[in-house]
Amino acid sequence: MRVVTVRLARAAAFVAAFACAAGTWAVLEAAEERGEIVSVAKRDFAAARLGRRGLDLVMEKDGRIHLAVSPGEMAALAALQVPYAVETPRLLHEAARALSADGGLNGAYHSSLELETDLRILERDHPGLASVREIGETLEKRKILALKISDNAAADESEPAVLFVGCHHAREWISVEVPLLFGKYLLEHYGLSQEVRDLVDASEIWIVPAANPDGLEYSIHVYRYWRKNRRANADGTFGVDINRNYGLAWGLDDLGSSGRPGSDVYRGTAPFSEPETTAIRDLFAGRESRAMISFHSYSQVILYPWGYTTGAAPAGATLDAIAAAMSGLIEAVRGSVYTYGQASRHLYVTNGDTADWTYGLAGAPSFTIELPPVDIDHGGFFNDQAAISAIFEENLPAMLYLTRYAVDHPLPGRPRVRLPKGRVGSSPVARPKQPGRPAPRPLR
């Protein structure tokens, strides 16, 4: 009984959290001033063609369309003799509960358990459209979960796939929220937006909000700035940077990754030595994957391959054009500027990273998006909880755009990869300043 109670409470918290995250909270507040949130049965919505009346659509849930209506619109609704239910008090109550129960050490951000709970609720609430898959298991026995969104999610159809993945790096909490909210958005708007419906019907959208759940938990419970996974290395240090563990140009030099286990950019003992990267590899390579975004933070940049070399990728102009388009779409939302460019030139050289590998596999347009803030002065790996929704909303058009691009553009084929000759990981290049915290320090 207690378990049921806890689950119900979590379900309610989730609904309310979604309401907040997707901007519904603002709508609720506005509705309180101007009118109400009402729900009508989906069939009545269609029959009465309410959509043409310019009503504010909030969400679809449990077969009912939720609308924000003014007092005048409520009168019109009554005149149409459409049965409706006033939802404002219930939603406000649930939202308020979520804000107080939301808490925990990580506030409105998701832990591994909270993430699984919310993914399962999405799956439950959107049967047919959402399917949660366990794509791997971490060293600490946590599940690596993927949310598949498609018009027939339970079946593996030969539709183009797009992958959105977050939290390769444990401390980048915002990178969990953006892909997760994207999944929620797609599911909640499937019945409301023709654009969303078309995309979901034509593709398989795969979302892995937390590629590194072990690291995420360590970041929440022990040390906020933890970056890597939780591999116990042979020398007593911990962690492999899983965004240096992918198989293309892995260990090419010590500039774009490190062979020193204590380093924050330690690449591991072999390509795909980590369960997190094998899970992403098998997910991406096992279908017709046409695009990928790996979310990170911070600095507000959009990066495209190659990262391992400053040489241009074979279809570099296309990647640049897509990145430019995404940057423009993001800026159009509220003016946030995300610069863009080839990873090795625009930020720093990396080898064995996600985007290089996914692009190198079959030429799928692949991007690393470094989410806000723009610099360390404005939070570094911290984002105010209140900014989660805004960061998601400004990235939403770019995610929709890339999904549409993937649906419309078959892959060009495997790009030619030219790796320099020489022993792997043997570059004599002096190691420059690497991102993140320096290696473990001895006790004083």
Add this chain to the structure above:
Amino acid sequence: MKRTFLPIAFLAGCLLLAGPASAQLVLGQYEDEAPLGTWNLFGAPPAQAVGMGGAQFARASDAAASLANPALLLTLPRLTASVSGSYTIASLFRFSFVNTGVVQSTGNPTAAVFGIDGGGVAVRRRNWAFAVVAAAPESYGRPAIAVGSAGYDLTFEQTGYLRLWHAGVARRLPAGWSLGLGVNYAAGRLDRTTVERAADSVRTVTITDDRHETYRGLAFNGGLTWNAGKGLTAGLVLRTPFIKKGTGRSLLRYEVPEAGTDIRIDAEAGNAYRQPWIVGAGLSWKMSDAWALAADAAWFGWSRYSVTYFEEPLARTFRDIVRAGAGVEYLAPAPMFGRSARIPFRLGFSYDPQPVTSVRSSYLGLTFGTGLALGALAVDVSGSFGQERGSGRSLKSGRIVLTIRYVVQE
């Protein structure tokens, strides 16, 4: 000769039975909520018990016995008042971010706690006995950490304790049996603060992770004692499981004053630690006026241990364990100031497996003690030294306990 040989043979036999311990440790041994030294704490054994391997289920010297076996209150003098203090030192390897990826130590850091263990009063009247005890059996202190270089520093502090308020009652039953019951109110706190600061000529970034917990719980314990005659006493004890339940408050904060940045995550939520069942049995044998033996074994049901931390369950894969201890006591007559006095000498051992399953570890402990009983006043001091096996880190724990006791005989 025979009476000297038997205690020594008994002790040697126990040591052989204990054998090399397969055991386990590493991070779980020193999760934040782990008591310093060992997970397996029951009651607050006074110096007399500590000196005999911690054996306290069938042999009592003061009111503190009621925390483990209240039935033993009937074996005490008409009035007993006592107070104990201790110095505990333990080495740790993995705790918080130390040796788990952020900060590495070259050796095992140590933490030490000095304080009053507790005190109590026991009264016996005909077939009844009563006791009230206050004790502080658990400490959650950790070595303070401060690392840094120019423009950077990282500090960690953790303190905490659990206190017990206990009332016990015992009733003599026919045929040498006694029954005792106790009620225990537990309350404590745990405070943990991590601060990381990085500064350059332009800015100072400060990250603070500040957590405070308070909790309380109610547990019952009971004991059954059988006096078999010829100095032999057997005891059975149990303590009910209980939940240390309370409130946790946390603040995670990122500050850059120069940029006007102050990002906070404040939280307040319920925490709960489900403490295990404890069931134990003990034997004591007063072989003569000078010699006595005692041995205990206690089962701790750690496999059902669970933690809810800020309303989220934490993974704690623990196993049930049996802790054992035994010891021998010799009372040497030592007349002083024209009065009869006695000096006890105690020796014992303990086998203390830890419940964490990730790496098996256990402590093998050697205990010793002495003191002086002169008239109504007695002073005892005991020490225990534990050496851990299983983690590969050779952790050590040590404890010195001093108990002062005042008794009023019949």
